[in-house]
Amino acid sequence: MGYRVAVVGATGNVGREMLAVLAEREFPCDEVAAVASARSTGTEVEFGDTGKMLKCRNIEHFDWAGWDIALFSAGSGPAKEYAPKAAAAGCVVIDNSSFYRMDPDVPLIVPEVNPDAIEEYAKKNIIANPNCSTAQMVVALKPLHDAAGIKRVVVSTYQSTSGAGKAGMDELFAQSRAIFVGDQVESHKFTKQIAFNVIPHIDSFLDDGSTKEEWKMVVETKKILDPKIKVTATCVRVPVFVGHSESINIEFERELSAEAAMDILREAPGVMLIDKREDGGYVTPVECVGDGATFVSRVREDPTVENGLNIWCVSDNLRKGAALNAVQIAELLGRRCLKKG
Incomplete structure (x- = not known):
């Protein structure tokens, strides 16, 4: 016996990817519902490569009774309004927005990192999916x-436009085309030109000069991995369609050589180590698209600090950073808690 699963925000980039991952991983579904806003009601979306088309249902009138799991990817507003309604009806919500991540009664889960936290889901019947840049880093x-015990992390991110949704990808395409044909470049989604440029600004600014995206990486890493770890982040939007990259400097409590770190990473769940130390012997966003792994390259010791390492980390942000992680949470929930399928 399988589950009845609703995918909320089914017409968006991540929602479509959630449907694709559910089908690809053969998640035990008896029924799948595509749920979206009123303006998308009736729009057809494909259930992965199964050939099956799903008509989107209006979230405003959706009856949550009898549904087991809801994968939410519709933003903080719908999550705030509809997730509690779904949860109250007995449907476990796995939410991709930032709204519930720092709620002390809502577990923030990356299955390879803190699977035991799943037991806390029953407090609110809601589980939070972390920020895409945080997810790949903590893996x-x-x-x-x-x-070796991490003391401090300094991370600089190179985040693709898909992290800003379809509008971000469309703006990169439109601006690139405009530059090539000599048209005027217009910016609507981003604060500055994104084509052939980089923007050190993701999400809103906070009083201390950091951005909310940078704050998310700090607090989410502490909640998921260890509250004692010090984290500082600089998050940058780059002219890439899909795939986030991160340059990570790590200080450890105990000595850890680059060679030992590579041995550990080769066996780590969810990690793919590709570090040949030659031209092209590393992973870039182009190679990670469509893959669920978190790729690590350029592992090397940092001689400027005691017990320091540098690594390069790349992942498909629509997959591990969002859709895949949500489905992995659902799989973990089924194995440990629901035990229905």
């Missing part, structure tokens, strides 16, 4: 933290 950090 890479977890095995290293277990081995």
